Amino acid sequence: xxxxxxxxxxxxxxxxxxxxxxxxxxxxxxxxxxxxxxxxxxxxxxxxxxxxxxxxxxxxxxxxxxxxxxxxxxxxxxxxxxxxxxxxxxxxxxxxxxxxxxxxxxxxxxx
Amino acid sequence: xxxxxxxxxxxxxxxxxxxxxxxxxxxxxxxxxxxxxxxxxxxxxxxxxxxxxxxxxxxxxxxxxxxxxxxxxxxxxxxxxxxxxxxxxxxxxxxxxxxxxxxxxxxxxxxxxxxxxxxxxxxxxxxxxxxxxxxxxxxxxxxxxxxxxxxxxxxxxxxxxxxxxxxxxxxxx
Numbered sequence: 006x007x008x009x010x011x012x013x014x015x016x017x018x019x020x021x022x023x024x025x026x027x028x029x030x031x032x033x034x035x036x037x038x039x040x041x042x043x044x045x046x047x048x049x050x051x052x053x054x055x056x057x058x059x060x061x062x063x064x065x066x067x068x069x070x071x072x073x074x075x076x077x078x079x080x081x082x083x084x085x086x087x088x089x090x091x092x093x094x095x096x097x098x099x100x101x102x103x104x105x106x107x108x109x110x111x112x113x114x115x116x
Numbered sequence: 117x118x119x120x121x122x123x124x125x126x127x128x129x130x131x132x133x134x135x136x137x138x139x140x141x142x143x144x145x146x147x148x149x150x151x152x153x154x155x156x157x158x159x160x161x162x163x164x165x166x167x168x169x170x171x172x173x174x175x176x177x178x179x180x181x182x183x184x185x186x187x188x189x190x191x192x193x194x195x196x197x198x199x200x201x202x203x204x205x206x207x208x209x210x211x212x213x214x215x216x217x218x219x220x221x222x223x224x225x226x227x228x229x230x231x232x233x234x235x236x237x238x239x240x241x242x243x244x245x246x247x248x249x250x251x252x253x254x255x256x257x258x259x260x261x262x263x264x265x266x267x268x269x270x271x272x273x274x275x276x277x278x279x280x281x282x283x284x285x286x287x288x289x
Binding site for chain 2: 015016017018076078080081082083084090091092093
C-alpha cells in the first residue's frame with residue numbers, strides 16, 4: 006500500500022496532518038515510517054499532481070476526501086470534520102476509514 | 117509595518133455594497149484580515165463574528181478585510197465576498213476589500229486571519245491570533261476578547277502580541 010502526503014510549504018497545516026496520518030496508520034497496524042511525503046512547490050507542479058491544496062493525503066492514489074470542484078493550485082485545503090467543523094486537516098476518522106478500505110482492497114486482491 | 121504601541125494606519129476601504137469604512141470613532145476597533153478560501157480563517161470566523169455581536173453594546177467596531185489577490189485566488193473575489201455577506205455570514209461586520217493590498221502591507225499583516233485591536237486614539241494595542249487553537253471552538257477568541265476587555269477598561273492587554281496563525285496572504289506578483 007502506498008500512502009502519500011503532498012504538501013505546500015505556504016500552508017502551515019502539514020506537520021499536524023503528518024502526525025495525524027502516522028497515528029492513523031499505527032491505529033490500523035500499518036508502519037507509519039512508510040509514508041511518502043512530497044512537497045509541491047510550483048503551480049505547474051500542482052497541475053501535474055492534480056493538487057487542490059495542502060495537505061493532500063492519497064492512499065494508493067485515492068484521496069482520503071476526494072475533492073469536488075476545487076481548482077488545482079498552491080493553497081491551503083479546506084476539510085470538514087465529521088462534526089461539521091471546518092478544519093485545515095482531514096478528520097482522523099476519515100483517514101483511518103480510508104486506510105482500512107485500502108487494506109480490505111489489498112487483501113481481496115491478494116486472494 | 118505597525119508595531120504594538122504605534123498609531124495604526126488609517127484607511128478607507130469599500131464593503132461589498134461599495135460603502136467605504138474607516139477605523140476609529142469607537143472606544144476600540146478590531147481590524148481582522150481574513151478571506152474566503154483559507155481553512156484557518158473559516159475555522160475562526162464564527163468566533164470573530166461572535167465577538168462583534170458580544171461587544172457591540174460596548175461600542176466596539178469590527179472590520180474584516182480581505183487582502184488576497186483575487187486573480188490568482190478566485191474564491192477571494194468581490195463576488196464571492198458578496199455571496200458570503202448575503203448568506204448572513206458577516207452579521208455586524210463590514211467585509212472590506214483591500215484590492216491594492218496597501219492596507220495589509222501598511223499593517224504588516226501576514227496571514228488570514230491576522231487580528232489587530234486599536235484603542236480609541238488609533239493606537240495598536242493587540243496583534244495576533246484570535247485565540248490559541250483554531251481547532252477548538254471553546255477557546256472562544258479569548259486572546260481577542262481579553263485584549264478588548266483590557267482596552268475598554270484602560271489596561272494594557274496581556275498578551276499584547278501573539279504569533280498570527282493561518283494561510284499566508286496571497287500577494288500580487
